[in-house]
Amino acid sequence: LAKTTQPISMDSYEGQEVNITCSHNNIATNDYITWYQQFPSQGPRFIIQGYKTKVTNEVASLFIPADRKSSTLSLPRVSLSDTAVYYCLVGDSGAGSYQLTFGKGTKLSVIP
Amino acid sequence: NAGVTQTPKFRVLKTGQSMTLLCAQDMNHEYMYWYRQDPGMGLRLIHYSVGEGTTAKGEVPDGYNVSRLKKQNFLLGLESAAPSQTSVYFCASSYVYSRGGNQPQHFGDGTRLSIL
Numbered sequence: 530l531a532k533t534t535q536p537i538s539m540d541s542y543e544g545q546e547v548n549i550t551c552s553h554n555n556i557a558t559n560d561y562i563t564w565y566q567q568f569p570s571q572g573p574r575f576i577i578q579g580y581k582t583k584v585t586n587e588v589a590s591l592f593i594p595a596d597r598k599s600s601t602l603s604l605p606r607v608s609l610s611d612t613a614v615y616y617c618l619v620g621d622s623g624a625g626s627y628q629l630t631f632g633k634g635t636k637l638s639v640i641p
Numbered sequence: 642n643a644g645v646t647q648t649p650k651f652r653v654l655k656t657g658q659s660m661t662l663l664c665a666q667d668m669n670h671e672y673m674y675w676y677r678q679d680p681g682m683g684l685r686l687i688h689y690s691v692g693e694g695t696t697a698k699g700e701v702p703d704g705y706n707v708s709r710l711k712k713q714n715f716l717l718g719l720e721s722a723a724p725s726q727t728s729v730y731f732c733a734s735s736y737v738y739s740r741g742g743n744q745p746q747h748f749g750d751g752t753r754l755s756i757l
Contacts, residue, residue, distance in 0.1 A: 563745060563746075565746075570750070570751070571750055571751075572645075572731050572733070572748025572749050572750050572751055573684070573731070573733075573746075573748050574748070575745040575746065575747070578745055616683065616684065631676075631683045631684040631685070631686075632683060633681070633682065633683035634683050
């Protein structure tokens with residue numbers, strides 16, 4: 530199965546912008562790229578989704594280059610409450626059937 | 642509107658015992674999923690369902706069975722529990738998008754299962 534690749538962990542100070550990049554070389558033509566946030570003892574929570582170029586909502590931006598083989602989640606001015614694990618999710622075209630592949634996640638630690 | 646509800650929240654089993662995890666959603670979603678989450682492994686898809694009466698295998702289906710008899714419920718069964726199945730299990734659901742591909746999923750808060 531094709532996998533997504535993210536940094537295992539990142540540290541940031543409060544108020545800084547944080548960019549987390551996910552690599553997904555075997556993304557299918559019709560697949561969207563979706564990011565989730567997970568706090569301890571909770572299920573993942575949807576943050577943002579995009580297909581190409583740039584998408585922005587009230588909590589984040591998502592940048593996707595033309596070849597769609599990677600994506601970058603941007604969190605503006607992070608706070609302590611943004612400390613969580615962030616997952617990149619894409620469909621997997623490599624197995625011949627539709628499979629959902631979560632990355633292993635990036636643990637973001639926001640430092641006061 | 643409860644979203645996705647998982648039952649039970651915690652359970653301890655002995656090796657060889659069987660049990661069923663229940664997932665219920667009240668959002669009229671077509672798709673439902675079962676994942677397991679282990680330390681350092683992220684979330685891995687066990688089985689999923691694209692509609693009532695249909696199920697399909699995910700990345701790690703061995704040792705599990707599922708059923709989707711009603712649209713709002715998705716059951717995950719362990720027929721003979723093994724210590725390797727100790728994990729946190731998450732259920733999720735989503736709409737069907739006409740363009741295909743993946744869709745935002747709504748997750749429950751998980752079931753912590755320990756098998757001794």
